Amino acid sequence: MTATPTPRVTIKDVAARAGVSKGAVSLAFNRKPGLSEATRDRIFRAARELGWAPSPTARTLAGSRVDVVGLAVCRPARLLGLEPFYMEFISGVESVLVERSCSLLLRLVRSPEEEVGLMESWWRGRQIGGSILVDFRAGDPRPAVAERLGLPAVAVGHPSLTGGLTSVWTDDATAVTEAVRYLAALGHRRIARVGGAAALGHTSIRTTAFDEAVRGLEPAARAWQVATDFSGDAGARATRSLLAAGRGERPTAIVYDNDIMAVAGLSVAAEMGLRVPDDVSLLAWDDSQLCRLTHPTLSAMSHDVHGFGAEVARTLFGLITGGGPGSHPVPTPVLTPRGSTAPP
Template identity: 55%
Template sequence: MSRVTINDIARRSGVSKGAVSYALNGRPGVSDATRQRILAVADQLGWAPNRTARLLSGSRTDSFGLILGRDPRTLASEPFSMEFAAGMESELGSRGYALLLQVCPDMDSELATYRTWSSERRVDAAVVMDLRVDDRRLAVLREVGLPAVLVGDPSVTDGFTTVWTDDAAAMDEAVGYLAGLGHRRLARVTALGDLSHVRIRNAAFLAASERHSVGGLTVEGRIVDADLSAAAGRSATRALLEGPDRPTAILFDNDLMAVAALAALAELGVAVPGQVSVLAWDDSPLCEITHPRLSAMSHNVVSFGAHVGRRLFGLIDGAPPGAYLDSTPALRVRASTAPPPPS
């Protein structure tokens, strides 16, 4: 079936092509009655706007872009990204916008995608996640002129509009809670170490471990790099428990690794929380269905995504760049944390 054109609508409506253009684009120049007749005919014929013509006219694309630099196998089971995207969709859908979601396996392909989105006018703006220190994407976004909202600490976003959570304060609360229970040997299983939020959490973890000494005893903190996958959470947990000076409490950078850790500890015959406490991050529904239920540093990821969506609309509507604190993850105590066993 051939595409319905303005000429087709004009012939069926008995008006000029100019009148059809005015009516379809919501411009003055035709009466209300004529406009309604033209719109009714367009609907009957199944007319849809030509995307290329809209782009050439400088109109908006009615879409925003989000690239996820994740292994697709991890994405299938890792709650954060999907909850975040769902939050964005809730905000975008209410205003007739679409989310263009793309998975890129490496930085070069992500940079190429931003260039394509800009040159082909695919999106009105993009969301950039998983920021690095000295992130190459920022220079490319400026070069191609693609508006963007960044998700990350303002210290690494170089003046772009930013939505962030206070990971340093949350980590201080997490370490303080575990130290207060009596734990002196803590471990942290992270996402990849080149991510800026991981570095911020690592620094806060080590600083808090020193600061939260209790009864004259120093809290020791160890860090193990992983990749947010269940397999990495399982292997990191086994390595920590089978090595020297095994920790009595382990903090994980996401829920999926923490859930996998429970399975690894069960396989090793280690009781949770009787012998080892486990603390997750993000607090997805996974934390409620494990045994024991997982304590977590909790924040509303869906609401976080919706907040980013609102900042995207502000950006394209001309709002000046700004840094917006969304939340500070807060401790939610459940059954996976308790005082350590007696020495």
């Protein structure tokens, strides 16, 4: 991209107008001591009159802060568009960034390797001051890379997955347990779960928790679990195969790992002539607006995704400004019963 001949106003112009040196202007704008109130005022007035603001680029180069945080997301584009989660997460992150006049550098990547490379080049090129890492897998390479680079990074995921990185996480295990208990309390004994991508760490946490929760029930409950790719199509396929069995054989309740798959499940049930919730109960996850737009409405494990994103951003700032590492749980998803769940 080529430059355009826009007449730029720089720190030098401001300094000249205020009758001081560049250095003084810099001191003023960084709220550092060593200037009299009068001079400070004069500088700010001059800046205001000229409509000047320090150039982030020059600031970065000069070795101070970098007002950008990175976020790479590694999921197929088509799925992302549908996952209400991400946009809402991003908007939560943004809400905090804006207060600090920071920006979000977003990139969709196709593989974890690409993401690692991107982080490295972003960081080494001083493009970002810190990064948000999502979708952890077992043996994820990113904690080691962040460590090696000294890149301030906040991991979204359970501490057991994020290898010592500062993390922000929801207690998926407890949430899954709660979901199962709720269905069990309604009287369900054959409970299935349509999970997300098997490779993702939080999926396996949920899988394990589901297994245990169901095993702990009396009278002996039976569990089915299916892994998908989070897409509606996969959710539909999984539901279809779960419900294909005969009346006394198939599950009477299904828990989904996101909203889209639950919506798909709802439509599969209808297509198979099964009534929800009379013949089968469905329970969604995340609880975007979508859950209230179906008929029947979808019961869901709800989540303040926006707040989640905000907390992640706040944690990242804490880290960047010298805070120590830590583990930040955010509230466990909470059950919101609606029309898609009932006794079997």
